[in-house]
Amino acid sequence: MNEILQILSENARATPAEIAALLGRTEEDVAREIKELEDSGVIRKYITIIDWEKASEGYVYAVIELKVALQRSTGYDSVAERIARFSEVQSVRLISGDHDLSVTVRGKSMRDVAFFVAEKIAPLEGVQSTCTHFILKSYKEHGVILTDKPKPKRLVITA
């Protein structure tokens, strides 16, 4: 795995100088490679993982499972791409199993999310059925455990 990507995936704020020190490379060299990764679209965006519950911002999340009736001329892509354009939608994934698409939606309230699904998603051409699962509590997001307790301390000096 690309070592720069690995470091940035854990800490988007790592500077080229810091990354260079970790990898034993020059800062210029690292900065150039990051630029290339950004330009080629491998790096899409630098975001922050926030525990919204703790921030008391009161967002409501739901996972919507969709069954899609495929049209002869269009595959899953056209429905999925239409859904992805809504700003309420956080992620859209084609999945295996009982359903076809898994969509994460964020809203201000349960009512908000429910109406969004009813008014914007369900009526879309090709969408056969929807099933909305509200998220009650998040334990781990993007590889970060949100419920972790502080690590026990080690002895300060050991042989």
Added chain:
Amino acid sequence: MTILREVPAWNAEAHISRTVRDLPPSGIRRFFDLVNEMDEAISLGVGEPDFVTPWHVREACIYSLESGYTSYTSNKGMPELREAIADFTKEQLGLDYDPGDQILVTTGVSEAVDLAFRATLNPGDEVIVPEPCYVAYVPDIILAGGVPRQISTRIDDGFRVTPESIMPAITEKTKALVLSYPNNPTGAIMTRSDLESIADLVVEHDLLVISDEVYGMLTYSGTHASFAQLDGMSERTIILNGLSKSHAMTGWRIGYALGDPMLIGAMTKIHQYTMLCAPIMSQMAAIEALLHGEEEMLKMKHEYNLRRRLFVSGLNRIGLPCIEPQGAFYAFPSIIDTGLSSEAFAERLLREQKVAVVPGNVFGQSGEGFLRCSYATSREELIEALDRIETFLDKL
């Protein structure tokens, strides 16, 4: 009815064995007390991983407790664990050890070190101990009735043992040589050819080699080499190893010894009369770690390697010259240019900038002029520690 008797004042000290009374106190102890008084000191003094044992290992232990694994085990350790150790060793070193009579599971590598000396030394037998090194070898040799013969490894040799450094210490009483590479505190390794260079001497004087390889998996350039891998040397080598460093399992106390069936048998004899067996829950965890822990182990090693580069280049940048440590998780910078002793430097650094390091002389006289800095701590702390050490140096 209470019977009153005249009793002379109790003198506890008179009841302590002379050997124990005369044992030098650990140099780390004094420093530990000093650091403990300090709030919010950044500690680079810790000789253990900062990672918690991987979850799948902890989970396996919990499951074993739920299933009722709370009994004694075979003295030598559970057969499944000895099989797993044999396979792991075969994979890492290409060496075959029979789980039946060539592997002993101990309560941490510390116990294995103690057993190796006690099982092999007669009163007065000498053991060559290259320093700087881990603090337990010398006292363990004394407790076993042996005589430690410390030799110095030098920065110019990359803190490796050379034939020239061993030769003057050999007498007709020399029984064994201790090797501990990758080394605590220097981070030095010995490559296969380094080891070859001392093999003839070892054979010529019929020495036993007690090789502490607990940091073996944490080798950053090339792969770890063991003295036992050299042609004809596996019989006369006792390998001591464990999961503390490689799998972040210090508190579980699981170590093991590998070697000639007679020697392992002798060690097992002491082990069965003293420790009986390693704790079964730890053995269950160790089986899981050895069978399924490679990915997590490599992840931790990778992180140490990143920190190693960050920290060692930082030390050299701020003016504390440091050879590249190629194993373990320690850097061993020289402070000779500052004119301060190791202890004075460490104590002032702690008081003035609240960074704890371990004075090099704790690990033997030849460690004077150096500091042991553990980089088994977070990147943020390492960066902050470097800043503080730089400020300290500027004010000298």
